């Protein structure tokens with residue numbers, strides 16, 4: 001098994017690195033320091049990467065989740081899983097806007113759009129799981 005981990009900030013990866021090293025799995029991780037969109041586009045340039053991933057977990061900038069989805073559908077195998085984090089956005093997706101903190105409003109709208117989009121996307125079967133801040137599990141059909 002191999003893991004490709006993408007983050008524009010290497011410090012974030014390094015927070016978990018001691019645990020990864022303790023588990024003896026550092027050699028299985030290919031860390032790419034980059035914006036996720038350009039890293040995914042670069043992966044797609046190599047045909048060998050297409051439909052080669054079993055699983056993807058997305059927990060980055062909410063504004064780009066739909067763009068990640070389009071790319072990940074090309075990288076993940078049929079039957080593979082894509083998980084999006086924060087899809088309840090602190091519960092605000094189900095609140096009237098007047099009760100939402102100013103700081104949460106922008107991403108709330110991006111997440112509401114994503115949730116509607118995924119619910120209507122017939123390329124995936126989804127399960128919205130109220131775990132933590134909400135995750136959406138998508139199985140590619």
Ligand SMILES: C[S@@+](CC[C@H](N)C(=O)[O-])C[C@H]1O[C@@H](n2cnc3c(N)ncnc32)[C@H](O)[C@@H]1O
Pocket residue numbers: 006007008009012034035036037059060061
């Ligand atoms: C909430 S943290 C991820 C935490 C991690 N999933 C965990 O559970 O420990 C979000 C991360 O997304 C990264 N990030 C934000 N926008 C990004 C982008 N456009 N491309 C790549 N990484 C990005 C940030 O640097 C940050 O490390």
